[in-house]
Amino acid sequence: MRKHPSPDPSPAGSGSGSSFTVLHLVQPVDGGVARVVADLARAQTAAGLRVLVGCPRGGQLADAARDAGAEVHTWRAGRSPGPGLPAEVLGAARLIGRLRPDLLHAHSAKAGLAGRLAVRGSLPTVFQPHAWSFDAVSGTTAALALRWERVGARWADRVLCVSEAERRAGESEGITARWAVIRNGVDLTRFRPARGGDGGRAEARTALRLPDGGPLAVCIGRLCPQKGQDVLLRAWPEVLGTVPGARLALVGDGPDAERLRRTAPPGVHFAGAAADIRPWLRAADLVVLPSRWEGMALAPLEAMACGRPVLVSDVSGARESLPSGQGRLCLVPPEDPTALAKALGRLLAEPRLLTELGEQAQQHARTEFDVRRTTDAVTGLYHELLGRPRPLNQERISR
Incomplete structure (x- = not known):
């Protein structure tokens, strides 16, 4: 693992011990990405972490993250790359500088682009593609997206894939990264058959x-x-x-x-x-x-x-x-x-x-696909990157 500056023990940071502050930088703010981030926020808040979410207004995420116990901060960013990218990177850098998290978790292509450019290795960083950006486009745009992913991997302590196939796809396209694979999960207390012989x-x-x-x-x-x-x-x-x-x-x-x-x-x-x-x-x-x-x-x-x-x-x-x-x-x-x-x-x-x-x-x-296993594994990854011991209850769940 690369060496990073020690976390600031002031109130804006998390200080010492097993508790720390994670910033989820997110765009898009709806669909599966929003549900994944909300599940992580809920579990991590319950585990005693200070959870911050930086995202654009609108969509499902802001309200879901607040309901999950996270602090939500506005980060202005469009869904696709464009002429507004320098302002989005600057906005991410200012947000990170003000909040001083111990770790950055950037979700999807836009947040992964802006977040890694804003931090450039100065803060432990997890990048989670949620599907590769170069698959979503074609021609010159796809070539540029792939070139960026190859370069940007150097500024991620882990590239976190949700399937082995996603990781293999990145490797096959020449992305050299410190990989982690943690499969998606769902809340089995919410998603289950209703009563009745026909499952509701x-x-x-x-x-x-x-x-x-x-x-x-x-x-x-x-x-x-x-x-x-x-x-x-x-x-x-x-x-x-x-x-x-x-x-x-x-x-x-x-x-x-x-x-x-x-x-x-x-x-x-x-x-x-x-x-x-x-x-x-x-x-x-x-x-x-x-x-x-x-x-x-x-x-x-x-x-x-x-x-x-x-x-x-x-x-x-x-x-x-x-x-x-x-x-x-x-x-x-x-x-x-x-x-x-x-x-x-x-x-x-x-x-x-x-x-x-x-x-x-x-x-x-x-x-x-129990989401508790997923969220525990992600939080365990944070502990690994920060060099902090995992709480005993998380060790029991992961086993």
Whole structure:
């Protein structure tokens, strides 16, 4: 580990002992990244850390982080790189200088860019890509993003990936880093089947005012190119040819909402953003996420924890998410509407198979993706980087 200046023991810092101050610098402020940061803030606050979150206004994160016990500070930053980058870096540097955290945890491409440029190795730094920036763009922009990630890795004490596949993707692109892999997790006290023999399906459909009918596929995610809803809509007419009564609901909002509405086949339900996605997960017979890229998507983990089978594109983290043996049924190539349609048709036509897959998925999620294990491992990583002993209760949980 690189040597850093000792933490300032003044009140703005954390002083000595096992408690310390971590600053989560975050952009974007919605979707899975926001849920991950809120889960970390909740667990770390409970563990006695002083947790700060620097993020733009708007989105889900600020309120969720406050509810989790974090101090929230405004950091003005757009979602994508642009001419405002120097001001964003300066804003991050000023925020860090004022708050004087012991450790910086930068989440996603923009915060990873601005945070590492602001600190440049002067403070223990964890960078968590939440999917690689160069996968989200193409051409010259992708080349520049990759070049930056290769250079910027020198200013991260750990590059924290959420799947082995995400780490391998970085290595294969020539990123030399001090790697850590800690898989995403979900709150199993919140994401679980509702009572009833059908796992709450009938009750959820009544609450959502969904009409009775054939099997329901639900896609949950930001309406944007990454999540691949356009691929799903291209596949759906073929699905209806196989399972005429099948229904599809898209849950979420985003920049592609209007375009997707214009191109959607008849009968697709656009639910908009949902403050609580659990009713939609429980209403579904199958949850589908045809992403173009991911690190390890949260929505499939949450669906499995609710006892619902998932169909996902074979991107980073997908194979590691699924129960053993489900890959042949529940993985499809990304950006392949024909393969997606065939897989959807095969699954939606077999309710008994869906039930069996859902039971396997629930057990798998409860065994492998408890968020307490995730948050404990991240906090343990902080202790390692700061050279501080882990509290005994964390050591017990990790075992």
